Amino acid sequence: MDKRSQETKLSRVEVEHIAELAKLSLTDAEKERFREQLSAILEYAEMLQRLDTEAIPPTATVLPLRNVMAADEVRPSFAREDVLANAPEAEDGCFKVRAILE
């Protein structure tokens, strides 16, 4: 194994950090499996570094469209009860959420 592929290996701490950013409470077995699998995928992706892209602009979308605007007009929206029908918890016509502040 060369130096670069050593460097792309993820540590357990990094996996836990990513899982926290992604809001996933992974099991210990998943952390280890993802550490191995993501390391292998990232190692494979290292091949991109072979290309000199210094002068190449990034492509975020293939379309030439920019800032597409909708007409500013009042239109009926979904009925409140239809939207709330899918909510795990609703109260007084609102989505029910947990307290964010103590």
Place this chain on the structure above:
Amino acid sequence: MKLYELTIHEAQELLRKGEISAVELTQAVIDRIVEVDNQVKAYLTVTPESALDQAQEADDRIAAWRKNPANPLDPLTGIPLAIKDVICTAGVPTTCGSRILENFIPPYNATVIERLRRQGAVILGKTNPDEFAMGSSTENSAYFPTHNPWDLSRVPGGSSGGSAAAIAADECLGALGSDTGGSVRQPAALCGVAGLKPTYGRVSRYGLVAFASSLDQIGPFGKDVTDCAIMLQALAHYDPCDSTSVDVPAPNYAQALVPDIRGMRVGVPSEYFVEGMQPAVETAVRAAIEKMADLGAEVDEVSLPHTEYSLPAYYLIAPAEASANLARYDGVKYGYAHPHVEDVWDAYRQTRQKGFGPEVKRRIMLGTYALSAGYYDAYYLKAQKVRTLIKRDFDQAFSKFDVLVAPTSPTVAFKIGEKVNDPLQMYLSDVFTLSLNLAGICGISIPCGFADGLPVGLQIMGDAFAEEAVLRLAYAYEQATGWHKRKPVL
């Protein structure tokens, strides 16, 4: 001939002549689903009552048209279709093959569903996908794997495996899938049917549950090229509800269906014939290319030099976009919510941990990493720059050629379970398809032979909004060979 074996265009003619009714046709397909879907498992949800109601409406429209033929009859009137379960259907569960959306019933139809229904099409139900369309085998569905009708021990491909299998098993006349990295074309190849990925922006994505928004595109499956063209005609339309929908009028695709490709410039990208691909796949695709030359096409080699970078670029860009799109699953607005939690953060962590399956979590993790502080430039930005190089390869190729042809997938259908524990091997199954999504161009997969009794797919790629050229070559080749007429025995 059994009614469920009909193509869309054959059924259209019989419906117009009054030789069959839409109710008879729909009932025959529902009976077929009951007969074979316990083996194939293409559908997650079948809606026979509403399908028969819609078929009755179609029969009423046909009767009205017969009284007054001045009002044209829409081509899909009375045609029973299957919909990949990542496309929202009002009042009908839309699960994305995920536990997290097990109880989600959309309050609205995707634009493509509205367009099909306005044409009088009959919706049979929802087909099994890989969870959130992430996968190449339909094994990542949280519910069950779909089986390939040609060999039930094998996968149908993915992620639109349910739709492709439903076509191959005659469980519908046409179907919708979605293609983010090959998810229409690869299962079409593995199931021996036709599957079209339109140009990015050609078909509205409004109501398609988002996976990777700069790559996702809805596309049709058909039993032949003509059916794909008929469905594309119904779908291709500007939609103000999708800000990436392009306001370019759709041509009459039926006019592209002429069995004449003399003088058509066909490029064969040498990078798509690689070591490690199944020799019988290469043999079948090479033979198809020779056939095109026999039919008068001007065939020549072309190079797409950055092809090998498509896979790593795709597997940074698509998961990055997915990790952002899937942040919305928080157990508040819809979907699963874990019941026993301490606080708001615990609620998010537990809900997402229990609601998502392994591949979805893997991609969320990969994408979150690629976007995270300190790695953005090295991974996500780098991949977007390489995406530019891949697009430029295609721009150059299409300055000299009308279409490009290559294999759709490096292998025929593999065994269920064969690749589930090796994500990188599974990802390689899309190595020939995902560069089209990165470039935003169009392509179709059609059958071009068999290897060990399993279908081989031929991929025809066209520039942005060059669906007509793709359809023309696909149609001419299909009519000259007839591979599409072979059916699996179930």
